[in-house]
Amino acid sequence: MVNLQAGKNAAGRALAALGRAEFTVAAHALKQLPPDQGVEVACAGRSNAGKSSALNALSGRRDLARVSKTPGRTQQLVVFELDPERRLVDLPGYGYAAVPGALREHWGETLSRYFETRVALKGLLLAVDIRRGLGEHDRSMLFFAASRDLPAHILLTKADKLGRGAAGEVLRTVRKELAAEFPQTTAQLFSVPAKTGVDEARVVLAQWLAL
Numbered sequence: 173m174v175n176l177q178a179g180k181n182a183a184g185r186a187l188a189a190l191g192r193a194e195f196t197v198a199a200h201a202l203k204q205l206p207p208d209q210g211v212e213v214a215c216a217g218r219s220n221a222g223k224s225s226a227l228n229a230l231s232g233r234r235d236l237a238r239v240s241k242t243p244g245r246t247q248q249l250v251v252f253e254l255d256p257e258r259r260l261v262d263l264p265g266y267g268y269a270a271v272p273g274a275l276r277e278h279w280g281e282t283l284s285r286y287f288e289t290r291v292a293l294k295g296l297l298l299a300v301d302i303r304r305g306l307g308e309h310d311r312s313m314l315f316f317a318a319s320r321d322l323p324a325h326i327l328l329t330k331a332d333k334l335g336r337g338a339a340g341e342v343l344r345t346v347r348k349e350l351a352a353e354f355p356q357t358t359a360q361l362f363s364v365p366a367k368t369g370v371d372e373a374r375v376v377l378a379q380w381l382a383l
């Protein structure tokens with residue numbers, strides 16, 4: 173009972189903070205990021221995994237993540253400031269092969285350096301379409317996080333597309349995979365239309381963002 177109330181309070185604090193999020197910068201290079209102080213959470217996922225919809229649902233805002241989808245922003249870290257000490261960093265959706273090899277390599281290096289060096293980074297929120305499961309790029313992101321003991325949390329998105337039993341089955345399977353490969357990673361079901369797991373995810377963000 174106490175935990176339930178504490179969870180609700182934390183989810184409320186996350187909603188309030190995310191509701192104040194403001195676009196700050198779209199950075200091509202790490203030196204364009206805001207000073208490395210305070211705390212930030214990175215959000216990642218394959219293109220079309222439902223990351224933007226999730227960010228909008230978590231923040232109670234319709235248009236928060238739209239700016240990240242502007243063409244040309246495929247290789248930028250899009251920063252949203254919640255307050256002077258807290259940020260969300262939206263990483264570009266991956267999975268489309270449209271980026272030429274050398275550029276992709278450069279970007280891969282930028283991302284890996286971001287994960288290696290960014291002191292403010294406190295967690296990775298990863299959107300994974302429940303019907304696809306963990307892909308190669310998802311594993312790369314989890315690997316980046318694991319390399320520095322950063323916690324990661326997976327939203328198994330579009331859970332409404334599967335029946336309750338099937339969705340629960342995928343969650344169990346993914347958790348088993350994670351326990352073996354990335355033990356610092358947690359996972360949950362998430363659905364925007366069914367409002368599944370929205371508060372659960374907010375509680376994780378509240379913890380990482382020290383809200």
Ligand code: GDP
Nearest residue numbers: 218219220221222223224225265330363364365
């Ligand atoms: P992004 O590329 O990862 O940012 O993905 P979007 O948030 O743009 O979502 C991709 C598509 O999936 C859109 O057509 C969304 O409407 C749809 N979508 C996102 N979340 C959900 C969900 O929870 N349930 C269902 N049924 N569709 C979703």
